Amino acid sequence: MPQQFSQELRRVRPNSREDAVVALAREHFERTLVTVGGRPVGSVAALVHPRLGESANYGEVFLRDNVPVMLYLLLQGRFPIVRHFLEVCLELQSNTYQTRGVFPTSFVEEGGILVADYGQRSIGRITSVDASLWWPVLCWLYVKRSRDHSFGTSQAVQRGIQLLLDLVLHPSFEGTPVLFVPDCAFMIDRPMDVWGAPLEIEVLLFGCLRSCCHLMELAQRENESRLLEQRLSLTRQWQHDLRSYLLKHYWVTSKTVQVLRRRPTEQYGDHQHQNEFNVQPQVIPPWLQDWLENRGGYLIGNMRTGRPDFRFFSLGNSLACLFGLLTAPQQRALFRLVLQNREHLMAQMPMRICHPPLDQEEWRSRTGSDPKNWPGSYHNGGHWPSLLWFLGAAILLHQQRHPNADVLLMGQVHSMLEECYWSQLNQLPRQQWAEYFDGPTGAWVGQQSRTYQTWTVVGFLLLHHLLRLNPGDASLLDLERGVA
Ligand code: GLC
Numbered sequence: 340m341p342q343q344f345s346q347e348l349r350r351v352r353p354n355s356r357e358d359a360v361v362a363l364a365r366e367h368f369e370r371t372l373v374t375v376g377g378r379p380v381g382s383v384a385a386l387v388h389p390r391l392g393e394s395a396n397y398g399e400v401f402l403r404d405n406v407p408v409m410l411y412l413l414l415q416g417r418f419p420i421v422r423h424f425l426e427v428c429l430e431l432q433s434n435t436y437q438t439r440g441v442f443p444t445s446f447v448e449e450g451g452i453l454v455a456d457y458g459q460r461s462i463g464r465i466t467s468v469d470a471s472l473w474w475p476v477l478c479w480l481y482v483k484r485s486r487d488h489s490f491g492t493s494q495a496v497q498r499g500i501q502l503l504l505d506l507v508l509h510p511s512f513e514g515t516p517v518l519f520v521p522d523c524a525f526m527i528d529r530p531m532d533v534w535g536a537p538l539e540i541e542v543l544l545f546g547c548l549r550s551c552c553h554l555m556e557l558a559q560r561e562n563e564s565r566l567l568e569q570r571l572s573l574t575r576q577w578q579h580d581l582r583s584y585l586l587k588h589y590w591v592t593s594k595t596v597q598v599l600r601r602r603p604t605e606q607y608g609d610h611q612h613q614n615e616f617n618v619q620p621q622v623i624p625p626w627l628q629d630w631l632e633n634r635g636g637y638l639i640g641n642m643r644t645g646r647p648d649f650r651f652f653s654l655g656n657s658l659a660c661l662f663g664l665l666t667a668p669q670q671r672a673l674f675r676l677v678l679q680n681r682e683h684l685m686a687q688m689p690m691r692i693c694h695p696p697l698d699q700e701e702w703r704s705r706t707g708s709d710p711k712n713w714p715g716s717y718h719n720g721g722h723w724p725s726l727l728w729f730l731g732a733a734i735l736l737h738q739q740r741h742p743n744a745d746v747l748l749m750g751q752v753h754s755m756l757e758e759c760y761w762s763q764l765n766q767l768p769r770q771q772w773a774e775y776f777d778g779p780t781g782a783w784v785g786q787q788s789r790t791y792q793t794w795t796v797v798g799f800l801l802l803h804h805l806l807r808l809n810p811g812d813a814s815l816l817d818l819e820r821g822v823a
Contacts, residue, residue: 360764361803364796367772368411371793372420373400375448381405381424384445385774386791397789399445399456402428402470403526407728407797409477414804414812418485425478425490429499431455440502442471461528468518469525472543475500476818479550482557483822484815492558500551501570507544508573516581518544526654527692527718532705535643538655541585542638546662546818548578553821560822582664585638588616590665591649592636592672596627616644624649626695635676636669640693651694653684653726660733663819670737671745674752677730681755688722688766688781689759690730696720711787715779722781723774724763725794728802731756735805735813760802772796 371382384404385397409421431453433441443455444467458466478500482491490496507518518541522534525543555571591599600623602614627649637656641648660670677684684691696714697705706712712719734752737744767773771790777783805813 357764360768361800363768364772364800364803367791367796368793368800371408371791371796373448375423375427375453378423379420380427381420382408382793382797384793385789386793387771387789396445396447396456396460399447400424401445402442402473403444403467404794406473406477407725407794407801410480410815411797411801411804413481413484413815414801414809418481418487421477421481421485422487422490425474425481426495427453428474429495432499432502433457440471440506441466442474442503444470463523463529465523465528466521467524467528468520468540469543471503471506472540472547475503475550475554476543476546479553479818480815482554488557488822491554492561496554497558500554503547504551504570504574507548508577516577516584517541529712529718530706530709531693531712531718532648532697533641535641537641537648538585538589538638538652539658541581541589542655542658542662542664545578545581545585545664546658548574548581549662549818552578553818556821585659585664586669588642589638590636590669591627591631591639593628593631593633596623596631599623616642616647618645618647622647630680631676632679634672635679636672637676638665651684653690653692654729657726657729657733661729661736661816661818663817667737667741667744670733671748674734674737675748678748678752678755682780685755685759685762686722686780686782687762688724688776689762690722690724690726691781692718692721692723692726692775694720716777717775717785717787721785722776723795724767724772724776725774725792725798727759727763728798728805731760731802732805732813732816735810736817739811739813757806760806763799763802767795767799772799 367386371386372379373383374380381400382405383398384401405424409424412421427446428442431443431446433439438457441457443457444461446453446455458464478491478496482488513519517536519535520537520540522530522532525537525539527533552571552574555567555574559567559571599618600620604614604617604619606612606614606617637651638659639647640650640652656673659665660673665673680694683694696719698714702708702712702714702719706719711717714720734756738749738753770784772792772795773784773790774788774792774795775785777785
């Protein structure tokens with residue numbers, strides 16, 4: 340670690356202005372809320388942008404940006420806003436033949452009319468898949484927390500999830516349980532070579548299938564139907580197969596890499612394959628050995644024939660803990676890895692979106708020279724404060740569930756989390772709650788960063804809630820248990 344940087348780390352210390360910062364963040368948050376039909380529905384993406392002015396879409400309600408917003412509102416018991424958000428999204432679920440079942444990336448009310456973007460209005464015409472996968476997750480978490488079972492079993496909700504499931508549970512050319520998507524289909528919505536089966540999408544699919552099962556079970560309890568039972572067992576099976584697939588092909592540790600390096604290649608026929616994707620040992624990147632050290636582990640970014648993507652993506656890995664896709668020992672291996680690679684992943688502004696960034700040559704060929712995704716910037720290794728709370732919630736949920744497991748490690752991980760929290764608390768108000776940070780250690784406010792970005796503000800408030808007010812609320816995101 341460079342000396343200057345280790346001094347920076349040591350400078351992170353408690354701040355006596357904590358209460359004042361939290362109060363200000365709460366005020367900013369209230370200002371992000373907008374209405375549809377005169378009733379609050381959710382938050383705009385950001386309050387101010389220094390350069391883009393009114394023409395940009397930051398004034399729209401993005402589904403993915405509203406995930407932390409809705410969770411925060413649930414914690415505060417502001418259930419009607421969450422229900423209204425879910426209803427408006429449901430109303431906007433696409434009905435046209437080619438996209439039936441898809442939820443919009445974002446929406447806005449203009450002159451009393453709801454306008455939605457399914458990708459046709461966005462730069463580069465991107466289709467976001469994550470928004471659709473998040474909806475059932477949010478719906479289930481709302482039903483569980485508010486106990487509004489009648490909403491969960493309503494015809495509108497049950498129909499919505501069936502339409503969405505139709506997009507997933509069907510035969511395909513691939514015959515695997517993963518969902519294939521184009522580049523830019525999730526939070527990373529500019530070219531980053533994340534097409535195929537990127538981790539974040541597959542983990543979200545797992546969470547989505549789990550949530551759909553809980554919602555269908557609720558309806559089944561009220562009104563038994565054979566058709567629903569069939570759907571349920573297909574969805575359960577799919578979810579099970581998807582999890583096994585991801586654990587088999589995406590999970591790496593230093594042990595699994597040793598196996599990968601010595602596997603046979605060019606295997607043909609239907610005998611037991613040891614190398615289904617015909618991965619040549621040469622594609623294993625040299626940085627992997629140091630990164631994994633002895634006992635670290637993580638889910639790699641993507642698996643494609645001959646071309647696994649070994650980059651580490653923070654959100655997909657954090658969600659894999661929260662949704663219970665990774666086993667408890669695997670989660671601890673992941674926390675160990677984050678701790679070991681703290682100078683890359685946290686640095687001066689926790690937390691980096693992916694590591695390592697594509698270098699200049701790769702940036703040119705794999706992003707099409709996308710100016711925002713320059714090495715170390717924005718989606719290409721930039722630092723996004725909004726990501727920290729997901730990892731924080733995963734750590735706290737783990738500690739809650741396994742209080743006696745590896746207390747030494749978990750103590751260190753918890754202190755790291757505290758220090759990251761202080762680091763945000765000290766910097767974010769000064770940096771006007773910026774969207775992202777750039778540079779090798781995330782010290783600089785992103786070149787095109789918006790300010791007063793909603794998920795930066797609300798991510799901080801969620802972490803404050805979990806660390807200071809009620810750590811037990813980390814179970815809000817626990818998808819493992821259905822309705823008792
Ligand atoms: C950018 C981000 C995207 C986010 C949107 C609104 O496009 O890449 O993830 O949803 O801004 O904040």
